[in-house]
Amino acid sequence: MSGRRRSLQDVPATGHADRGLASQLDFLTSMVIRIVVFGLLLTMGIAILHGEVATDLTNRVVAERAAARLADDLLVTTPGDALLNATCTRAFFARAATTCGVDPDWTSGSDDYPNAALAIDPVRTVNVTITDDAGAIASLSNTRLALGPRVPEQSPSLRRWHRQVALKVGDTLEWYRLTVTVWGRP
Amino acid sequence: MRADRGQAWTLDALLMAAVMVAGVVYAASVLPASTDQAANDDEIEAQLTQDARDILAVALETGTLHNATLYWNDSAGRWSDADATGVYTTLPPGHPLEPPVRSVFTDRGIAVNLEVGVGTTGGAETAHPLLLQGAPGSHAVSVAVPVVLTDVDYLSGTGVPISLNDSTTYFAPDAFPESPKYTVLRVRLTVWRH
Numbered sequence: 561m562s563g564r565r566r567s568l569q570d571v572p573a574t575g576h577a578d579r580g581l582a583s584q585l586d587f588l589t590s591m592v593i594r595i596v597v598f599g600l601l602l603t604m605g606i607a608i609l610h611g612e613v614a615t616d617l618t619n620r621v622v623a624e625r626a627a628a629r630l631a632d633d634l635l636v637t638t639p640g641d642a643l644l645n646a647t648c649t650r651a652f653f654a655r656a657a658t659t660c661g662v663d664p665d666w667t668s669g670s671d672d673y674p675n676a677a678l679a680i681d682p683v684r685t686v687n688v689t690i691t692d693d694a695g696a697i698a699s700l701s702n703t704r705l706a707l708g709p710r711v712p713e714q715s716p717s718l719r720r721w722h723r724q725v726a727l728k729v730g731d732t733l734e735w736y737r738l739t740v741t742v743w744g745r746p
Numbered sequence: 747m748r749a750d751r752g753q754a755w756t757l758d759a760l761l762m763a764a765v766m767v768a769g770v771v772y773a774a775s776v777l778p779a780s781t782d783q784a785a786n787d788d789e790i791e792a793q794l795t796q797d798a799r800d801i802l803a804v805a806l807e808t809g810t811l812h813n814a815t816l817y818w819n820d821s822a823g824r825w826s827d828a829d830a831t832g833v834y835t836t837l838p839p840g841h842p843l844e845p846p847v848r849s850v851f852t853d854r855g856i857a858v859n860l861e862v863g864v865g866t867t868g869g870a871e872t873a874h875p876l877l878l879q880g881a882p883g884s885h886a887v888s889v890a891v892p893v894v895l896t897d898v899d900y901l902s903g904t905g906v907p908i909s910l911n912d913s914t915t916y917f918a919p920d921a922f923p924e925s926p927k928y929t930v931l932r933v934r935l936t937v938w939r940h
Contacts, residue, residue: 594766597766598766598769598770601766601770602769602770620789624792631800642800642803642806642807642808643804643807643808693845693849693853721796723796724797724804724850726804726808728808733804733810733845735845735849737850
């Protein structure tokens, strides 16, 4: 029997194929991890930013609903009326309980007014005004139609909602603008 | 050889990390602007829709809208004080809708179109323009309400007051000849920012 002794050089070169396969698996694994991490970072970034936008949208919804509660219910004779009732309007801004729908518990002496009357949580601040064509605060029987703290010049969470309203003064229809401003966040 | 491979992997890792961070920074800088802009546009359109609804609701309840549809000069055959085209580009002083349209929309740079729809046989509707300030933009909003006219309503504005039944030029015909009701118009208010 002839032949030389087998040596390592005679071992089939299957090691290269194994190493290639291992490299491919390694690459695949690392790409999957990178994509997952990238996706997580992106999602976290969006969640942080989206949270800010969502809060501002909430204040807008709060302002819109408060304005609806005033223009369609508390300041009119019958819910759904388009014209304001002068007595109800004056009473709301004068913090006087009337039959117009303002609960006496909400009014004078309460720190929660007008938040409680407008179903707004106490941590938000609300300002309500009725202005004329020129933008000046309107008055009814010496009652200034403005309620709430002064609106800040700048507030990232500040949102406003307007309603166009009208009062019959004698035979004349007077047009006004009701504005509800909400700022602050829970 | 192993050192070369190690360096290659390290460079690869650094490059991928830089790509990921750049991607997150880019997304963070672009996304809030587009989200805020979209929310802002939605809010403006929603407010315009609310303003238009409020104007029409108050005008309907107080009879102002009814009077506006009757502000017709029968002898001239067009809206009172309108020019030769018969359509307003600005509501004249004295027009029932002039105060709210001017203070709520015109003075704030918002364009307005007012059209009065007249039903025709077959269910279709013909729009008769009352006020036209241009072609509505892509973010225009539109609100419509019905206005009922009766045979005993009078055309107002300039000229001798004349009842609808006696009018020879009013744009809407008597849709209910056998009843006191004359017709039902649809007043459509379209507003948009220039």
